[in-house]
Amino acid sequence: MYADAETSWPLWEVFTQGTDGAPHQHAGSLHATSAEHALQNARDVYARRNEAVNLWVVPSAAITGSTPEDMGPFFDPAHDKAYRHPQFYKVPKGVKVF
């Protein structure tokens, strides 16, 4: 459907908010010629079955991601540092939400 990168439209990432106050979550990506066009396509592709009350579209090129090579230095050090998790506290009786 897309001949090549030269002629296809820019890629956009779509984030949908399911209900008021909920965080926007990544729903997928699509092609569009402009921000308004991306918003309309996002509405049609990702929000036509009542999935969202709000949409964000972001040019995919604007996202900087970590690479698979980053995995070791980025994430391995977290494996053996249980003390970083707040699990050593005693919760007073009666506290239900914290």
Next chain:
Amino acid sequence: MASPALFPALLRLGDDRLVLGHRTSEWCGHAPILEEDIALANISLDLIGQANLLLQYAGEVEGAGRDQDALAFSRDAMEYRNALLCELPKGDFGVTIARHFFHGLFSVLQWQALSSSKDATVAGIAAKALKESKYHVRHAGEWVIRLGDGTEESHRRAQAAVDQLWPYTGELFMQPTDEAELVADGLVADVSALEGPWRAQVDDVLRRATLTVPETAWMQRGGRVGVHTEHLGHLLAEMQSVARAHPGAQW
């Protein structure tokens, strides 16, 4: 109890959406890109949903035991009351977009007027359909500008679409004489009053799209009284084939 005179008016409202919705569904699987394929299918479903409500109510008003399916699948072309604009072949993408823009803008104005109909059912359907039609216009309007102010080929095709469809826009604003009493009673909208606001918005978008309105005053007419182009018969033959081959079938 609703006035039986409302029946032809409801057919005109419903048939526009049924025929245009079915026509647009021909794009399913054939649109230029995946995202647009889904968008056009959504619009088709919106329009057919509107037709469903309008024809269901038309059947109730008529009181002859016909439901929306009977009205959709058992009427011949001469009994259809849609504007000719809705039945023209789908054409290229430019024609499809220009038609959705012209008819969508008309629909927004018509639903706005009908939202205050003294008939509560009509007002309810109009309020629901208005939201859908507003989106259709936003979608089509952006495309008109994108195509008209795009490449040399997209401009040429968009202008050809406007030129081809323009003589079919006038019928939208020809107030059927048999609805005069309904208009006076505040049940339906006087469509002739919608032409001014419609034209102003069309001019604004076409100007931004670097497209021009053809200089023709002559307008096609006939759909509102059942005199159609040859295209409607073919459309109905396809749309009605299953229902006519298996009358009363349920699934």
